[in-house]
Amino acid sequence: MAAVFSSPGYLVHSSLTLMRTIEGARLGIYTRASDDQQDTQTSVTAQAGFGDRWGLKHGCTVADDAHYCDNDKSASWYATKPRADFERLLADIAAGKLDLVWFWQVSRSQRDLGVYVKLRDLCRAQGVGWVIKSRPFDLNDPSDLRSLGMDAVNAEVASVEISEVVRMGMGLAAQLGKPHGPTTYGYVRRYDERGRYVEQVPQEPQAEVVRELIRRISKGEPVARLCRELEQRAVPAPLGGPKWSRAVVRNMASNLAYLGIRVHEPKEGERTETPGCWAPLVSEETFYAAQTVLNSPGRSTTKPGRGIHLLSYLARCQCGAQLGTKVVAGRRQYACIKYCAAVGADELDDFVRKVVDGYLARKDVREFLAAVHADDSETVQARGDVARLRNELEENRKAREAGHLDLAEFIRFKEALSTRIADAEARAEQASIPPVLRAGAVDWDDIAVSRQVVGHLADVRIKPAGKGRKVPVWERVTWTWLIGPDANLCSTSSE
Numbered sequence: 001m002a003a004v005f006s007s008p009g010y011l012v013h014s015s016l017t018l019m020r021t022i023e024g025a026r027l028g029i030y031t032r033a034s035d036d037q038q039d040t041q042t043s044v045t046a047q048a049g050f051g052d053r054w055g056l057k058h059g060c061t062v063a064d065d066a067h068y069c070d071n072d073k074s075a076s077w078y079a080t081k082p083r084a085d086f087e088r089l090l091a092d093i094a095a096g097k098l099d100l101v102w103f104w105q106v107s108r109s110q111r112d113l114g115v116y117v118k119l120r121d122l123c124r125a126q127g128v129g130w131v132i133k134s135r136p137f138d139l140n141d142p143s144d145l146r147s148l149g150m151d152a153v154n155a156e157v158a159s160v161e162i163s164e165v166v167r168m169g170m171g172l173a174a175q176l177g178k179p180h181g182p183t184t185y186g187y188v189r190r191y192d193e194r195g196r197y198v199e200q201v202p203q204e205p206q207a208e209v210v211r212e213l214i215r216r217i218s219k220g221e222p223v224a225r226l227c228r229e230l231e232q233r234a235v236p237a238p239l240g241g242p243k244w245s246r247a248v249v250r251n252m253a254s255n256l257a258y259l260g261i262r263v264h265e266p267k268e269g270e271r272t273e274t275p276g277c278w279a280p281l282v283s284e285e286t287f288y289a290a291q292t293v294l295n296s297p298g299r300s301t302t303k304p305g306r307g308i309h310l311l312s313y314l315a316r317c318q319c320g321a322q323l324g325t326k327v328v329a330g331r332r333q334y335a336c337i338k339y340c341a342a343v344g345a346d347e348l349d350d351f352v353r354k355v356v357d358g359y360l361a362r363k364d365v366r367e368f369l370a371a372v373h374a375d376d377s378e379t380v381q382a383r384g385d386v387a388r389l390r391n392e393l394e395e396n397r398k399a400r401e402a403g404h405l406d407l408a409e410f411i412r413f414k415e416a417l418s419t420r421i422a423d424a425e426a427r428a429e430q431a432s433i434p435p436v437l438r439a440g441a442v443d444w445d446d447i448a449v450s451r452q453v454v455g456h457l458a459d460v461r462i463k464p465a466g467k468g469r470k471v472p473v474w475e476r477v478t479w480t481w482l483i484g485p486d487a488n489l490c491s492t493s494s495e
Helices: 015-021 042-057 084-094 113-126 142-175 206-218 223-232 246-253 284-294 345-361 363-372 377-401 407-431 447-457
Strands: 027-033 067-071 100-103 129-132 135-137 187-191 197-202 261-267 270-275 323-328 331-336 342-344 458-462 477-481 490-492
Touching: 027 042, 027 084, 042 067, 042 100, 067 084, 084 113, 113 142, 129 142, 135 142, 206 223, 206 246, 206 284, 223 246, 246 284, 270 377, 331 345, 342 345, 345 363, 345 447, 345 458, 345 477, 377 407, 447 458
Parallel strands: 027 067, 027 100, 100 129
Antiparallel strands: 129 135, 187 197, 261 270, 323 331, 331 342, 458 477, 477 490
16 A cells, blocks of 8 residues: 655645545554563553554554564663664665554654654655554644654653663762662662662672682682682572683672772763672772782783693793794694794793792892782772772862862862872782782692792793704793882893
8 A cells, every 4th residue: 555644745634634544554563661671571562552453443454574662672862772673663664664653652762853853754755654652643744743843852851851860869879888780799689668778788608609709819719710619519600500700700809899889980981989888798908819819910811721831821922922832743832823933841931930939039039029918908008098089089070060179279189189099009009919929939830820920920932043043942031020129120031
């Protein structure tokens, strides 16, 4: 059937005339709900039922593929998920497959004026009319256009107002230290009989799993080993199932919620940390010791293989590429993955052990390590200073925006606080010595620990020997110590 409404530019009929031309029209039914996290589809099902009944009552034809549904999808400026069926609706309108489109409300089609205009102009070009609940609209009728346009404006403004209210509520909840989002693993939330939040408390045995993971990571244990142990003990993962991933464990061990801190980040660059109204699961000393391990420059979470060789994908070629391991004529070699250089693995391993043992045996190195890792209190204090100073800077920014602080004064405060923040961060870095180095010696038989020690201590690189030349391994190695009195000094090693 041809489109039942006139082409653009021809002012049509009254609603009575439209009702007489609807019979036999090809009707598309679009339904949408913004929030249906439980996937009950209650709202979209009710909408579709109403649309079907309306079409049947007025003799419209509704094909099976003319039902369009975007459940749990926002249609506002702030939408993050695409509306696949809305795009399919647009394509079918453009292809001339529909004469009428049914919506429960204008806001169900969109909450963005730009999208409204796009849909409106497409339907006008194709001679497609709209039905909102029970009333047909002709997009060439001035009074209908006025009504729809006002509804579209109201839908957009309402979404902005709702967003502002939500942001204000989230900001207030953050200031009060109330938790937000899905319940953090290791805790359970309690609500009153009206569904209002009361408290968040530790939940066993999950809370003990968190304590164990952070405690063991703080002592330098590999995350991969912890994952394997959890799976062997059949401990359910946070999202269910038996599989624990390194990413999940790392994220848990870095979650400030386990320190009892509420993080609020409404947009990029705007972050606040507030004491939460729940009990922490670990101490600051243990938590920040774990961060030291996880954030160490020598620690990599993407090393290929299982790390059964001391320096594979840990040492590098002079070009910057990693060294892989291969066997040539029965002998292990470390070879640049870009084919620049290769060196005997046994020779390089022995040399690295000798140099590291010698470095750790030096009196000045032992004194340095003893001074900075006597305990974690300095690290904790420095990190606390960083958080406090950043919060002070944020308060000054808000005061400036509210007009309580003039620009010159704000700039002076910002410069002073930025300098103090940089100083506190430097102190935290200097005070953060990886726990695997605290023994002062290396157990080379434990390949996982010894790899961590080398990675924490030095950047080890080899130079090509040159074709046909036999060069001693010690002449080909360049060291950059990462920790200790020689930190950041680059030198060619010698016996």
